[in-house]
Amino acid sequence: MTELKNDRFLRALLKQPVDVTPVWMMRQAGRYLPEYRATRARAGDFMGLCTNPQLACEVTLQPLERYPLDAAILFSDILTIPDAMGLGLYFETGEGPKFRKTVRTAQDVESLPVVNAENELSYVLDAVSTIRTELNGRVPLIGFSGSPWTLMTYMVEGGSSKDFRRAKAMVYDQPEVASLLLEKLTLSVIDYLNAQIRAGAQAVQIFDSWGGALAHDAYLEFSLKPMQRIIDGLIKEHQGRQVPVILFTKGGGQWLEAMADSGATALGLDWTTHIGQARERVGKRVALQGNMDPSALYAGKEKIRDEVGKILAAYGSGSGHVFNLGHGITPEVNPEHAGAFINAVHDLSASYHQ
């Protein structure tokens, strides 16, 4: 494999010295970029983009052409696993993802297969290897999966939800059914992420978008525990390099101590958490990723720079910080403001790494 030309991102995750704080943006290949919208229009629809490795590679690389980002992230959807389980993922214009089949009873769960990624998600693995080749060692490539709990919410609800009524009712009223569903998802995610690592992903992130909707005890049991099992089951090292795992529970700021004991290399923070307090709470156990409010990108460039400076100061000196937004960049952001954000991280962080 080609030598990495920029390994700041991997070094920061492992708390090794870096020259400046590395930065990438969740959803950096997204609708705020006109070049993304053009490729997506060519693909026809969102799933057409995800299932075409050449086009997925194209959009993955677009933000790297514009900005000095320190990592690329596989372009895909978090719902590929339930789709591969046979639920029939589709997207309606202006609405979120939907499934043709839902999973609500013990029988529904029993009949679900565990996913074999090499067989059923080869289009994702092809995208990973294509991107890795095209990157040619420029920056590391991040693979990812949704967390079991997050995937479960979509499968039980049949799509997006405001209150996760049915999924949470299953947790309280049929905990053994919820646990079996989570078990099948856990095994599927392990297989999926390991296949991504073998195909070329140099770090992986678990997106637990909806863990924050759970009560304290339910989070530990139904979201964190399956994620811990995934981390245990992942390939630790590939081609002589450690494969870091980033755990991101949106709304999980109250549970950082427990998350830091999960075996993850780093925790993703959403924008509600004070990153300096988070660093104190997790100690040396994990690196931190985050966490500017994506809404701050609606402000002027000077204000964006101020916000970046506040987060750098709150984290303080030394390695172990990967800068990011606290959630995905939104479609309405001016791409120049995203550029100001990225430049500010590199400009302002050097003094924290002397």
Next chain:
Amino acid sequence: MTELKNDRFLRALLKQPVDVTPVWMMRQAGRYLPEYRATRARAGDFMGLCTNPQLACEVTLQPLERYPLDAAILFSDILTIPDAMGLGLYFETGEGPKFRKTVRTAQDVESLPVVNAENELSYVLDAVSTIRTELNGRVPLIGFSGSPWTLMTYMVEGGSSKDFRRAKAMVYDQPEVASLLLEKLTLSVIDYLNAQIRAGAQAVQIFDSWGGALAHDAYLEFSLKPMQRIIDGLIKEHQGRQVPVILFTKGGGQWLEAMADSGATALGLDWTTHIGQARERVGKRVALQGNMDPSALYAGKEKIRDEVGKILAAYGSGSGHVFNLGHGITPEVNPEHAGAFINAVHDLSASYHQ
């Protein structure tokens, strides 16, 4: 005024000894009750119910007829203030609240009046005094208001929002406009809550439904600071009795220490916070209210009882706890399960007050 027959709720807020832990439910007069749905049908629509003091009184008292609740809460909407400012609140079937006018520019904000509750919200004050008379000392009556930040989100967005894009853009890009809007809302809320207290409310709750959407620093500046100013401006004692103030920021679990310094008597907790850890964090400064996941009411009665028991045990011995859900009760809940919840609190809590 009539002597209070059951003052457990007020005593617990002030950390005075109680025989059992008092309990009420946010949105206890709500769609899960068939008698509520019947009255609402008679009223025509939701605002018809809010603006008719007799009907508002009727639905306020309905849950007290069914359950041994320890407090009544005024039936009203959090958006009465922006409506009184002239924005034209309306509800479309199956959707959230909407405003005919939005507030997005400096000029929009400058032209907004501060609300005088006696003049413009007399229907709410009439409801308060009617309910207080009808209660006849049975339990205390809670008045309430939305927080300035929460009201601002609806006013800027023109209704409900998933990401508060426009309101948060105002915070980052036009902070002085946001501050002026919050200032006018703060003065209006002070006037409104004091008028409710004079009309008979024996405690008040500030509902900060969307404070949890803000970044750490932005929460302190744009949500908590206005609420502190409100607390400073409230009548402390009325007719010889202290008027407790409950501050409830949904999603505010990371900020409890700062909230405890606000001058509030008690903090409301949503279901994501471990109440035992919260008690340690806030110390003796405030009482706590909460915090069972409303979704637990979808489970069977035994499971509901277990969940109540876990929260009581987590809080531990002594006064200072008002039991509640971590958010409003949902329309799909079986009223018998709500009853099981309330009974479990009284049954299981006695041993913590010996």
